Amino acid sequence: MGVLKDTGAIEYSKGLEGVIAALSSISAIDGNEGKLIYRGIPIEMLAKYSSYEETAYLLLYGDLPTREELDEFSSQMRELRILPKKVEDCVKELPPNPHPMDILKVAVAHAGLYDPDQYRCCREGVMRKVIRIIAQIPTIIAYYHRARTGQEIVPPDQNLGHAANFLYMLHGKKPDEEEARIFDIALILHAEHGLNASTFAAMVTASTLSDINSAIVSAIGALKGPLHGGANERVLKMLDEIGSPDKAEEYVLNALKEKRRIMGFGHRVYKTYDPRARILKEYAEYLSDKYNDRKYISIGEKIEEIMIRELGNKGIFPNVDFYSGIVYQFLGIPRDLFTPVFAMARSVGWAAHVCEYTQNNRIFRPRAYYTGPDYVEYVPIENRR
Ligand code: ACO
Numbered sequence: 001m002g003v004l005k006d007t008g009a010i011e012y013s014k015g016l017e018g019v020i021a022a023l024s025s026i027s028a029i030d031g032n033e034g035k036l037i038y039r040g041i042p043i044e045m046l047a048k049y050s051s052y053e054e055t056a057y058l059l060l061y062g063d064l065p066t067r068e069e070l071d072e073f074s075s076q077m078r079e080l081r082i083l084p085k086k087v088e089d090c091v092k093e094l095p096p097n098p099h100p101m102d103i104l105k106v107a108v109a110h111a112g113l114y115d116p117d118q119y120r121c122c123r124e125g126v127m128r129k130v131i132r133i134i135a136q137i138p139t140i141i142a143y144y145h146r147a148r149t150g151q152e153i154v155p156p157d158q159n160l161g162h163a164a165n166f167l168y169m170l171h172g173k174k175p176d177e178e179e180a181r182i183f184d185i186a187l188i189l190h191a192e193h194g195l196n197a198s199t200f201a202a203m204v205t206a207s208t209l210s211d212i213n214s215a216i217v218s219a220i221g222a223l224k225g226p227l228h229g230g231a232n233e234r235v236l237k238m239l240d241e242i243g244s245p246d247k248a249e250e251y252v253l254n255a256l257k258e259k260r261r262i263m264g265f266g267h268r269v270y271k272t273y274d275p276r277a278r279i280l281k282e283y284a285e286y287l288s289d290k291y292n293d294r295k296y297i298s299i300g301e302k303i304e305e306i307m308i309r310e311l312g313n314k315g316i317f318p319n320v321d322f323y324s325g326i327v328y329q330f331l332g333i334p335r336d337l338f339t340p341v342f343a344m345a346r347s348v349g350w351a352a353h354v355c356e357y358t359q360n361n362r363i364f365r366p367r368a369y370y371t372g373p374d375y376v377e378y379v380p381i382e383n384r385r
Pocket of ligand 1: 015196226227228229231260261262263264265266267268269311314316319320321
């Protein structure tokens, strides 16, 4: 029965580590040098000079837009922010207690039912569907939050950019320019990151030629987990548990002794400092000083020092999730919305990979190496014990 174990596989790699599963021109990571580029442009340049809308265009279409192209793309995003009435009603009526990532899955699936381009397969139809989802996710998150907290929903303001408009819909007042810009940068930094778990989940679903909403729902489910996007929310929980920098040493050493993971550290690809974490740390520092509240940043920096001392030689450094929560906290974003905000930013990366992969599609279908017995007799139920 050797044939049962003959997978024809080249090599087994747990967690698909190191496996090349697709060709892509969207982004690249140098995990040893701590570098990330989107379509060839270093993330630091985009964080400095770009906007989320421009970066989204770059990721989706392959090049930076001209002024006219950006204006057209931005106004398309603004128009598509508005939810169909039935989706708005559904979001407002969803129960207040589930995790907002579960709400987001339901709402994105529901929104797909009212997508006028639902059954279009031409490039323009697919692009409209993609841009519609990217534009609608912030509205879904903000409307849900307002409804669950008993507040009136705040419709999108068509004069505001993507980042500023989200903060406006969430808080019911326009953010100051500086905070809107910091949030815009956080969205740029989270927009894309190669074949991470959620992007791969989206690609696997899309590779069956399913629809884009189904692919995004798959991705949201994968992002929710604490080993992926769900880590950002847990970092803040940990900082609260620790309470002050002088307690960090004991907490971290105990956790490591008990083989518990410190959230916001480690990465499958980066074996050095995640470049996104470096930028987010600067803004976490800046906002802590601006608001004269260094509680979280001082505990965070102490944890970083201990973790690098203890595990730096194993390539464990802060990842994107470590400092993002401190930034979001200062922007007034509720803690359980940190991961939905990650999804809001990453929706463009998911969509870009789905579009790229399905243009030259092949269904994903890996195999498992069978480790069970070769032959077992079937025992009738009355004879089993
Ligand atoms: N805390 C303590 N030890 C860690 C951590 C951590 N955060 N991350 C990895 N390690 C250790 C592991 O215990 C393991 O040690 P061992 O070799 O002695 O057994 C070694 O480093 C390798 O860990 P793996 O789990 O094999 O690494 P993998 O590449 O599979 O996992 C992951 C990467 C999931 C990100 C992991 O580092 C982790 O669990 N981090 C904490 C959760 C987190 O921050 N997730 C967000 C990642 S970024 C993102 O998805 C947006």
